[in-house]
Amino acid sequence: MNKQLNIKVRNAVLMTMAELIAEKKQALMVANHMDLEKYEGDDLAMRDRLKVDQAKIEGMVLSLQQLATQKDPLSVERFSFTHDNGIQVSNKTAPFGTILIIYESRPDVTIEAAGIAFKSGNKILLKGGKESLHSNLFLVDLWHKALEANEADTNWVTYLQFSRTETQAFLEKPSQKIDLIVPRGGERLIAFVKQHASCPVIVSGRGNNFLYIDDEADLEMAADIIINGKTSKISACNALDKVLVSRNLPRKQEFLQHLVKALKRHNVEILTDKKLEGLEGTSLMGSNAVWFEEFLDYKILLGQVPDLKEAIQLINTYGGGHSAAIITNNNEKADEFMTSIDAAAVYHNASTRFTDGGQFGLGGELAISTDKLHQRGPIGLQHLVTNKWYVKGNGQTRN
Template identity: 65%
Template sequence: MNTLLSIETRNAVLLKMATLLERERAAIIAINKGDLEAYDGDDISMYDRLKVNDAKVDEMIASVTHLASQEDPVGVERFSFKHDNGMQVYNKTASFGTVLIIYESRPDVTVEAAGIAFKSGNKILLKGGKESTKSNLKIVALWHEALQTYGASTEWVEYLQYNRTETQAFLEKPTQQVDLIVPRGGERLIAFVKQHATCPVIVSGRGNNFVYVHKAADQQIALDVIENAKTAKISACNALDKVLIDKNLPNKEVFIKTLIAKLKAFEVQILGDETLAAYDEVEAIQSDAIWYQEFLDFKIAIAEIDSTQEAIAMINKYSGGHSSSIITTNENEAKVFMENVDTAAVYHNASTRFTDGGQLGLGGELAISTDKLHQRGPIGLQHLVTNKWYVHGNGQIR
């Protein structure tokens, strides 16, 4: 186990990483072009996540720079108690130790996840997808240069170039201590990790997010939110897949026709229940199984619904437990919806696209957890810690 580095060293390494990312900007983008050219799949969301351009490098630099400015998450006192016998008891945050993150196609995760783990005093093992190997190895080399600049071991950030069989073997019989595993990717990856892991796993789950347009909705807000959440970034787990429309919405036909036109401008495939399928350009839903699906594509499913209670029941049955939003001017309906929908993030009159560590004030995220233990939603710097009891005595015995 590596000895915890001082906060000054951790911050200096992060700022050095920002400088190196700027210095190597052109090289990173050029190397990433090689990964993009070698990618032979037809998954547009995978390709989108794999691509590194100037804007992505800017985000990487902003991420490590911001991390360096944040308070140390390790050693924060959470509770204190003076025992009758004079012992002084404290509970403080502590690093996990070693965190393994398994992810697909996103070279920016190699910066952000490693940065969050390192700042919170954890060693990180990075297991990226084969499609982004060249980009990832370049970024890890920069981490090692940043660490060495301040005399820190390169073991703090380690890249595991494993295929599926080697990954399974490592999960089942780790060749080094692993305290926490975070799989970031599709449902197949998550199921694979949960099946084989021998230590705790934080599930960074699927999206399949819902927007409910209540009868008292501001219809312009509803149109804007649905368009943004569906079309702004289809590869994101916070993108929108399902829309439920209150059957008592005023001027409902005009609203639905306007919504269809807006979505069709982005060439979104629209699936609808019996009522919606009567409209032009909407295909009938063939099976209820569609409600469980996360699309990660220009595709949406829309249904009419009788009430807020029915919307809550439907979301709780089908959604991925990630994000859901109600569009309404009725504060009480919003309160009922937000308290009873069982998703990590609930919204009132806003897009689901904000479920993101940076957008919710955490400065960045390791993953977005749809588990309820130990942290739900975006996992930021302050969540990548466990806790430890510090008890000071002078000979007390029980």
């Protein structure tokens, strides 16, 4: 393992990286254009994640600059205790060691996730998808330039240009010690990593996010939040997939017709359950299996439930454990919903699109975990550490 870099050097590397990306943005977009030209799939979400434009580059630069201003997450004392015999016991944060990040199509992960891992004192192994190879190799070369400029070893950031077969072999029998693996991608990637990994895995889970409109909801607010949640970024895991309306919603048909028209203006395909069958501009869902689907597309499912209790039960049955929202003016119902829903993030009168490390004040994220160990939801700088016990004595022995 590399000798730990002090915080000044880590921050300097991040700032140098930010400057290099800003300086080389045209070359980065050329490399990314090569990836886009070679991509032959018809997956809208995949293409959206793959594309690097001015806004994404600005986001990369900003995330690095913000990371450089964050407090050092290492050697933070979490607990201290003085034994009767005088031994001083303390517990402090420590890096994991080496973190492997496996991801699909997102060159910005090469910046944000690697930056968070690096700032928290970890060596990073990056395994991106073949669809973003040119973009990723260009960015890793910039990482190496930033490290060299600050007299740090380039093996703090390593790119693994492996085939699927080579990746499987590496997961099962790594050629170096790996302390943590974070897969960021679809369910097939996550299942593949969990099946073959020989060390702990933090799952950056799927979305399939629900919103419930209570019978005491502000309907104009509900429509605005639904449109934002569904259409602002279909490729995001925090995008909205399912909307449940209360059976007793006032002006229900009028509201639903207004919502359908608003969604249609964004070219959203609208499915309904049996209870809302026949709503103009919609089609009946094929089977109950649709409740489990994360769409990652201009597609949404509208359903009806009799009450809050049924909404909670349905969301906990079918939701992805990522994000869920309630729209209501009744704070007691909101509290019941938020404490009862089994998800990493729960919302009252707000869009699920805020489930994001930067939006939550973490200065970016490595991933959004739907696991419950060791961290749930956005994994920021302060979460990408483990801990170590420090025991100081002056000759004490245990009887």
